[in-house]
Amino acid sequence: MATAGHASGNAVVGVTVSFTIIAFVATILRLYTRVHIVRKAGKDDLCIAAAVPLTIALTVTMCQQVNYGMGRHYSSLTSNEKIQSSIWFWASVWIYYLALCFAKLSILLQYLRVFPQNNFRTACYVLMAVIVTYSCGTFFSAVFACTPVAYFWNRSLDGSCVNQTAVWFANASINIVTDICTAILPLPVLRSLPIPTKQKYALMVVFGLGGFTCIVSILRLQSIYVVSQTKDITWNNPLAAIWSSTEVNVGIICSCLPTLKGCVQQIFPTLFSAEHSGHRSYRRTDGGSVANPNRMRDVSIAAYGHSLSGREKTQHQCYVQANGNGYATNVTQLLPSAQPANDTDIRVCTSVQQEFDFREDEAPSEREDCIRLAPVPTAHHMV
Template identity: 40%
Template sequence: MSGTQAVVISMTFSAVALVFILLRCTSRIFFVGRVLKEDILICVAMVWSFGLSGAIEVERQNGMGEHISTVSPERFERMLQAFYASVIVYNLGLTFAKCSISCQFLSFFRERKYRITAWFLIGFFATYGLVTLMVSTLACTPVRYFWNRSIPGGKCIKFEIWWFFNAAVCIASDFVLCILPLPMLKTLNIPRKQKYSLLAVFAVGGFVCIVAILRLHAVYVISKSTDPTYDNVAAAYWSSIELNTGIICASMPTIRPIIARIFPVCFGSAPRRSTTETVPGHHSHQEATRPTQLTTRSTMDEMTFCTVHDVVKCHFDHDGSINDQSTNRSANNDV
């Protein structure tokens, strides 16, 4: 596969991920009324995704996809510089994406054990992200030795060991993020079609795990390669696919209000604007018939304080309202 194909794949997945980010922000602004911390984190991950695509393009310009025998030393050095940058932005993008997903779990889970798990994941991803940043940045001493092996006295870590270890951690964490919500999903008393739609969301999350495994194979190939400029193509585009698929999966649950307008049968009808507001009889007629603001905002804000069972009930409630009973129950479960 040529370097151009790797760039096309990377930019295509980045563009699709950007569409989901825009839909996510639209949903937050018009249905929630505010942007949450997990939205900021995933937007930062999107920035790193475009940085990764840019680095892959620079690699292509300097020999990626070509046989090393046809690449000049100057171009090969520039390609290694771009590769060095791509490793850093890839790890940063994954860190912010996984921290965003973990923050979403805090909004969904009210049971203590699940909230503790979510906080642990946030701490783990933040710490491990810092470790990967330091290792990726300081993999060689001096740093320039990464792309210029003519520097006397330079040395690097065992890249194969670090790459495989990092890939294994990424795969394991992907599985954790995928299966963590499933025990709560099994207990939900919602229509079968709506439960299947939720399962489809988590199934896409499982696709991220598959992509991570495919990337691991690409890393193995390049670790054994004698033609790194040619064999680096697969590792480049699988890295981009993994990062952007993670961004897409993190955004899918947040765009439900928009998708519900398109597929109301599967996702429940989108919340509607209330026409009148019932007030005590001593209020004026004008107050009694005053149109209310979009009910979705209070609904979505209150969803933050529901248990997982209530969250999905709120998601699929046809009139976009939350009854007092579920709200009181969630307050009792709050940590």
């Protein structure tokens, strides 16, 4: 167990810097998408913008620890290296807690932009309150781990420290629980959506990306135990440093990925085009063709895509009428149609209402297209 937390200083620098760069790039693309493409930045973007400087600061503390002896035996360090290494280690602990807090809040605030259900939103607010309260506690427990504070890096002073094993494991346990809750919170709502199974699973994967952070948190536990028990802190701290930095950066990356559709679509405009969707065509009575009416089920996932990109007020409604019976599908509920059809017709109507970000000289637009299909003998031949 004594060597279980060891890794080279170069490994610490390489991993922490690499993940920080990826998280930084992902955040820049996210902010570019929200500010310049969809022009709808929100509180979740502010949180992620706060998390990135903190994770950069965390990486700096890791690199400084390497500079002052991380990866080498504590007994081989000079007195100045021991003090400086301990100071940067102390700073890395509370910076880690702050960065993780903002990353989690960004994910939950993003949920609030997408899901309108009252029960779900209440659960989000409760979980956010738990995370903020827990993070405040971990921050102060890290800053004031010793009394006086300087006793943490200068043991020649008269002072004392809290039981680090108990505190760190208590904090890690609560952290894992909140990670699990954040990952599974939207799954019941997504499961109840009236959309095709494949689309439902795709949305579950997108919103379940936070589960990767939970996995990293669990893997980090063993390295925390080693650091809390060892007397050779600089030798056994590298793996804990790597896992801590990775956890924060993975949380930031997972928060950014669902928001990048607008950016990807601008770079690759044909990637999400309807021509590549593979839907069949149906013949109209006037000799033209119309896309497969079953595509009406795709609007629900499109609505979520707009919300993830920032257009949270997007609304899509589709309905099919056959022999006077109307059916409608919406992102959250089934709505009856109010417009009758002829006894011999099947009418496919698509009503799309989009609230755009507009200037003073612009206004929201609404469009309704109705295509009358060829008559059919009975109402049982649904399109």
